[in-house]
Amino acid sequence: MRTKSLKWMMGISLAAMAIGVLTGCGTTKQPVPISPSSSNATSTTALSPKIKVVAAENFYGEVAQAVGGDRVAVTSILANPAQDPHDYEPTADASKAVADAQVIVYTGIGYDDWMDKLLNADSSAKTKEVVVVGSDLLGKAAGDNPHVWYDPSTMPKLANKLADDLSKLDPDHSQDYQKRAKDYVATMAQLAAKVAKIKQSTPVTIDVSEPVFDYMGDALNLKVNDPKFAKAVEEGNDPTASDFANVQNDIKNKKIKLFVYNTQTDSPTVENIVKLAETNGIPIVKVTETEPTGKNYIQWMSEQLDQVGKVFGIQ
């Protein structure tokens, strides 16, 4: 009996609430609710004003964290190696993170168009420090190979740029940012040393499944024999019969020293080529487009470089 009357009372109050909501909708201006969560967020910010950084790709997020230290809160949007970044559509969480951020880092030059769209739709975008790595740091344009993080000069440039941008937002800690950037650039020297050690004195012919590794390949003096095959795979298309035949012939005739295979996408055409390379004794260098879980940039790049070094008998 008591339960029943309670239900009845709840029914009345729910009905009253519904009327209240309807009345609210009829007014010209909605009152802004002051919820406990929004006041908490404000006080947290006041106590610990970390700079919010959003990196479109996790390898840039790592640099931002290294340079910003405990002064930054970094969100990396593309961080799942099982996902093909070319097919990415931003989630509501990603859109919100971008809207809330003070610093944005992304590749640009057509690689992560979704970030251009989010920033274009964001009225606060002009107040953010935005680093477009491909164009701002490497002078590339749309249509150029977008996998610029494979260029060994990119991360040192980004570290220095972020130190400057964070210093603008937080001048009191400028020396910390500059110091950490310098330290990060210093750790990159071991990568440069490895590249120098493996670099070939005369160009070596290779083929690749996608143009992911090409900037590193350039640094090592490796020349892709059929870039059109890789470009088609990259764009999600089937390579033409003649490009497919070219790569097959490169393998069968041992014209290439190695084949670079991006394991982050699955294409039956590429799988066929990889099998053919294996049966013909052509070494496969396995690479990924984004940073694998549990590895930092140097470890990731070093392991890929070691595979190339092994082909040339360089350890």
Ligand SMILES: [Zn+2]
């Ligand atoms: Zn790609």
